[in-house]
Amino acid sequence: MTRYLMGIDNGGTSTKVAIYDLTGIEVEKCTIYTKVLTPYKYWTERDMEELKRVNFSAIREVLVKSNVDPKDIIGISVTGHGNGLYLIGENGVIVRNGIISTDNRAHDVVEKWLSNEKYETEVRPRTYATIWSSQPASLLRWLDKNEPDIYSKTKYVFMVTDLIRYWLTNEPGFEISNASGTSLFNQDTEDYDERVFTFFGIEKWMNKMPELIASSDKAGEITKEVSEKTGLAQGTPVAGGLMDISASALSTGLTNHNQLSIVTGTWSINQYIDSEISVVKDLFMTTDYPIKGEYLLTEASPTSGSNLTWFVETFLKDHSKLLELTENKDDIYDYCSKLVETIQPWESNLIFYPFIFGSNSGVTNSTAGFIGVTKSTTIAEFINAIYEGVCFAHKAHVKKLLKINENVLNSPIRIAGGITNSEVWLQMFADVFQRPLELVNVKENGALGTSMAAGVMSGAFPDFKTATENMVEISRTIYPNSELAEVYEAKYQLYKKAVTDQTKVWNDIENTQLIKPKKEKVI
Structure with missing residues (x-):
């Protein structure tokens, strides 16, 4: 049986x-x-x-x-x-x-x-x-x-x-x-x-x-x-x-210290485990990990791949020209990746804040937006900026984790989630972080990770570490292009400065009340 x-x-x-x-x-x-x-x-x-x-x-x-x-x-x-x-x-x-x-x-x-x-x-x-x-x-x-x-x-x-x-x-x-x-x-x-x-x-x-x-x-x-x-x-x-963050971490096989797990989806999830914790101001979250004696240290925000979903649903799904090229919704995402392939990193300074569903800017009322749009900006550049903006949002979180544990990037990054369906996006992540990515062979991170809890409960596995050893497979590794390190670091600094400089604008938008004009009475 x-x-x-x-x-x-x-x-x-x-x-x-x-x-x-x-x-x-x-x-x-x-x-x-x-x-x-x-x-x-x-x-x-x-x-x-x-x-x-x-x-x-x-x-x-x-x-x-x-x-x-x-x-x-x-x-x-x-x-x-x-x-x-x-x-x-x-x-x-x-x-x-x-x-x-x-x-x-x-x-x-x-x-x-x-x-x-x-x-x-x-x-x-x-x-x-x-x-x-x-x-x-x-x-x-x-x-x-x-x-x-x-x-x-x-x-x-x-x-x-x-x-x-x-x-x-x-x-x-x-x-x-x-x-x-x-x-x-x-x-x-x-x-x-x-x-x-x-x-x-x-x-x-x-x-x-x-x-x-x-x-x-x-x-x-x-x-x-x-x-x-x-x-x-x-x-x-x-x-x-x-x-879900614990389930996602387990689905990437996160069982060792000094190992970074990234999960992409609605949320940008960036995390590692440790047996010791301390009070760190502004750290997003420290939670219990199901492996006994371990904690999960997480930096996260809803700033990941779902920003592309929003763009597709809002601007592309009814685009007649795209509908002629694609037979279904998934093909539109393939088309987006093909457009990004046409843009070299040094060819566009368009910046996107991936804050459609929330932000990691440190400003509670921050919203999404593009900076650097001109009359010649192409649809490929818009989509490329979304891909990069999501990478940069993840990187901002990882920078905070590095302040706590400087060794968290000493080994390849375990990555899973929606962006792994795009080879272009995967390579961009590797190039932005300048670290190898170990791709986990999993389609549904949350479901796989939580099923391990059922496995341990039922006695199929003695503990969660054994469950990951049996149920998690690393399918391949994506290596970074070192020649792109400088250009992506420059673009990341542009992104960070743009986010910082936007603070006053967001506050002005939040506090400005627009009043509907009174309809003039016709005599």
Whole structure:
């Protein structure tokens, strides 16, 4: 009998379900996209009823397409975007729309907290992280001010990983790698921290936080109702799961110190593991890693490959000339890479800030944009600037990690995610970083990484390190062109200076209120 693992990954815009054998081979997968709701500026939400339907549909479809006997699936595990907020009331009632990790409605709240000197003495030494606007703390504080009736309606505070697992098992819980990334978790005590809740003014919400569970703990079993709706075998064990950054790191085989993992997608994820941590001002996040005694140090922001998706969807998908050249959406991305191939790095100084979904500029109200456009700027230059801007956003994060650990680039970079579908973009990453890239043979990072938690839970592997040794394969290495080191460093410095100089402009845009003129009365 062949044994299988199922990984479920809920990002900000899609649900992915995949089945793997114990060597990491993907047997089948299903992806279903969900609608992002943006009713107001800075808001990104989703309909949770739709989310539930989509997850059950994707599970059902992948089982049908794979022809795998559900009884041969020995474990299931869930991952999803970190942070955001999903609230459940009594008897599983949905309290309000779910809030995605690209939401920025609470940026004013965060600015006040970070400007309070007590943040550095009372919060960071406990959380080892920097609070940001779509974390539960920020969103709960915003809800208290703007939707005060929500508290009394809520029984459980979840992140998306915990929500999906709750729907599968009817058992509440808050997984530790997720909890450790919320700025509500004390890294020293490995528990929620009441003093941190009090600093944020949300101490009453501690009563709504579920019990903490570990990644590879058995957190429940597939219920009869879920079995009937999905085709999964009733009683199949479900693991605690993982935060997406941990799942992605595992999918690249990140098990050694001084090794950098980069994952590209909606988020620019740049990270390494260490057995020792310290308080570092402005470090994005330090979280628990599922390998015992290890922590994951992460620099991240929503500034990666999804910026190209935005450009294609906004400017290219209805372009009649492109539609003549392409038969489907994926061909348009191939066409973009072919256009970039026509541009030499020294031929264009066009700069793009990849801040469509958020930024890493250090300015909470920063937005995306091109600098250096002229009447002769070509579509190829626009797309090339997007490719470079994403590389530079990743590099800015890695520069911060190097200040903590100067050895993090001593070995080849493990890279995975959407940009690995483009040979041109991969080579650009290698040239910008001037480091070899080890390409991981994986299509769905989150699903593969979290399936390892199911493997450890079920006893298929004794630990996560063994799971990666069995399930992660390095397919090839991309080497940098040393002759391009100088030109890309010059372009990176242009990018950094442009971002710095834009600060006043962003503040002016944020604070300028445009008034609609009154309609003159006709006599």
